[in-house]
Amino acid sequence: MGDRKIVIKKDIVNALQQLGIKSGQNIIVHTSMKSFGFVCGGPQIIIEALIELVGKDGTIIIPTQTWKNMDPAYGVHWEEPIEWWDIIRDNWPAYDKDITPTNSMGAVAEMFRKWPGVLRSDHPVRSFAAWGKNAQYLINNHDLSDIFGESSPIGKLYDLDGYVLLLGTGYDKNTSIHLADERADYPSKHMEENSCAMMKDGERKWVTYSTLYVDGEDFMDIGIDFEKKYRVENTKIGNADVRFMRQREIVDFAVEWIEKNRK
Template sequence: MTETEPAARSDAARQLSALGVKAGGILLVHTAFSKLGPIDGGPSGLIDALLAAVGPHGTLVMPSMSDDDEIPFDAARTPCLENMGIVADTFWRMPGVLRSDNPHAFAAIGPRAAEIVAAHPLDVPHGLDSPVGRVYEMDGHVLLLGVGHDANTTVHLAENMAGARYLRPKHLTVLRDGKPERFEYRELDHCCQGFALLDAWLDAEGKQRRGQVGYGEARLMRSRDVVDAALPRLREDETAFLHAPGMCEECDDARAALQAGKP
């Protein structure tokens, strides 16, 4: 294929298999469709290729979070957060796809979809008791298509497991007894550019496979390998992923929250 013609869905499926995506597995996908070049069928064509790669006994998972903290989340109607991308926003709307009833939603299809998107807490969106935590415990894989580790929610799981303390105030609007109610909590939050460190850590251990899907870069790794790479670094220095002071407002806010939370 040339870059002037859309990649065929069957070609994309073969690329995914060559990368190491296994039929019957659990695959959590983060993607930026615009980085993959044209694919036959557009976002739906890429989803078809992903489904072909995991097969009928595999489970496909994508983030499906909302960006509106003023209107109660409705799993059947609320669009994805814009930076989730068009593939994620297409995926949750497809027949047979289940979506968790939570503003920090994930969507999934396959034999283990219901387990993965079962009820999860509002105030710890990426802990072990969450879709991303369940993918980890089920020994699933993470696939980055056209995006880097700054989009990899499994790194947030490692932060939670490490007990990182840079918790910043957040709020959501939820329905309680049929009425909107403001829910306030504190969440790990900062600029995620530092997650790019995972590339060197995983590559050094041969824990990340790189390749091409469509016309874009792809990375595949076990969820457990992401956590295993990040967790000891965070336990040694919980600011490992934060910019140095004065370089980034979000990371400065996280550092301030960390200092405020120290005994």
């Protein structure tokens, strides 16, 4: 067992309250439950704690991405031989926000997408799920080409002056920094084409669309420098490091950082 700790719901509630989480806040949450140790009750108690703390006037939003529904040439089916790629393109099920499971987003995201009252966006690859007062606003009209930009759930959370909660994850999982990708001007910035299976006019179709190239390789470096200049509330829950910050602060800082450092 070593130093592995056990976590109960009360531990989570107390720690999140100490960070400053309270009723009425709009929070995007990224979670690695296995980093906590043993969570007594699993993802259910984490979701319950979050919802209870923000209350009916608050909102919880969690990424529920399904990136396996991308063109195999993008590398998402690296385990499969290239001879199968056309078969995958022709047969991968169209995204269905009520059915399609998340891809490597963790047990909390997977449970949250079907939680009572949760709404999920229509993006066939980069969806988000939300619960609470502003859920409909956040997930509505998630444009195919604007996955993390101004009209996306991330951009709308910025408009709401929301918060970011990292539960056992690092800045490499801090999806809000992708909004800075959209806003920043840097030499290597470019669009790319991708494809996915989705329903269009009542039929499954393989649809190609253009979007900003998603680059998160420097997000950890951005986080290190961000914490040198801004206050980030932090604590431990079990074995997990937990961080809580204003989304606008990390996004605005990341825009400047990217413009200064990216080639």
